[in-house]
Amino acid sequence: MPPSKLPPSARQRRLGAELRRLREHAGLSATGASALLGATQSRVSNIEAGRYAVSADRVRSIAHSYTCTDQALIDALAGMSGGRTRGWWEEYREILPSGALDLAEIEHHAASMHITSVIHMPGLLQTGEHARAVISDAVPPLAPPDVEHRVSHRIKRQAVLYRDDPTPLTAIVHEAALRMGFGGRTVARAQLEHLIEMGERKHISVLVIPFGAGTFPGSGQSTVYFCGPVAQLDTVQLDTDHGSEFLDAPAQLVKYRTVLDRMEKSALNPAKSRALIRRIAQDN
Structure with missing residues (x-):
């Protein structure tokens, strides 16, 4: 062949x-x-x-x-054998960067996911309006059709959380992300309410690191840790200004597993996290 x-x-x-x-x-x-x-x-x-x-x-x-x-x-x-997975993301092949397609494919096959985010809401937990507000601020600016393509791609990625056998997700979000107010008060409040609703699902844990927690590892970037069917096949995705970067070297996986464990220890438990999100939503 x-x-x-x-x-x-x-x-x-x-x-x-x-x-x-x-x-x-x-x-x-x-x-x-x-x-x-x-x-x-x-x-x-x-x-x-x-x-x-x-x-x-x-x-x-x-x-x-x-x-x-x-x-x-x-x-x-x-x-993992065979040819390229012909998933829904292939319709974006001539529209979005290849990294966006790779991300959707990895999410589709992940056994579970761990997301850390300091400033932005995790993409898998964003509302359409919140996603549009964030994507519209891209540098250089995107044309309106390109913004809509990226928004629709982000929302379609979220299907892994709604399918019959949904992918377990743990999202560690800093309080700063809850208070950024992207898109204005109405959009921000709807986003916080959506985050609370998603965090109440059995397969999703939303953990908030409050300002009072002080310093913690991994504060400088957003990270997604995809668990494979075996630990050797885990993958780390770093969200950067120039696109997604995927890491899978054994030493890198050990490092980011350690960072995630330490971040989780800095976070409130799910119930206290939802209570904090509600207080912030009520302030908007």
Whole structure:
């Protein structure tokens, strides 16, 4: 099968990167792996770059050839096999940056999610009007149709919280984000009421870090931690001015798991968080 004409998605790149890690852990060079697998070195390189779609059976065969004995990891990698996921986000392929599509795909497949946000409301918990107010302030300014495309994409991403088997979500939000007032008083109050409503759902925990908590790790950026089917397949997404950045190196995952744990310890419990959000909403 020739390489796909489309650039590989983040999920395809991740599968290739994990197969490369298994090869390197086995002490094999790309040349050695090609001889072991009965494939050309070019094919091995294309698989590891995510440019070739590989079947679940092929993934299992490669993992066993690399003497991987972690059956849970092998099963999870096999579950990532095949071609590009043809999800709803593909309709935005010629409209939005590729990182937006990658984010939607990763959210779709995540086993659970942990979000931290200091200034902005988490995108998965934003109302349409709040999202529009934030996106309209992009630099450089977006044309009105582009704003609406991004708003609709953000709202469609939220489907993972409403499906029959919704994705568990823990959102750690600083009090500063609750008081920013994006979009004016009416929009801000509706956003806070929506946050309370979502936090009352069984699969969603909204935790607020109050101003009185003082300093805490991770205060400089918004972070999303996606839990994969096994810990090795977790992914971190950093929200930056130039787009999404995805991290998956083992040391990075350990660091951000530690940061999230410490942030959660700084936050109020869900009931006290909702009470604080209500007080702020009443002040608007």
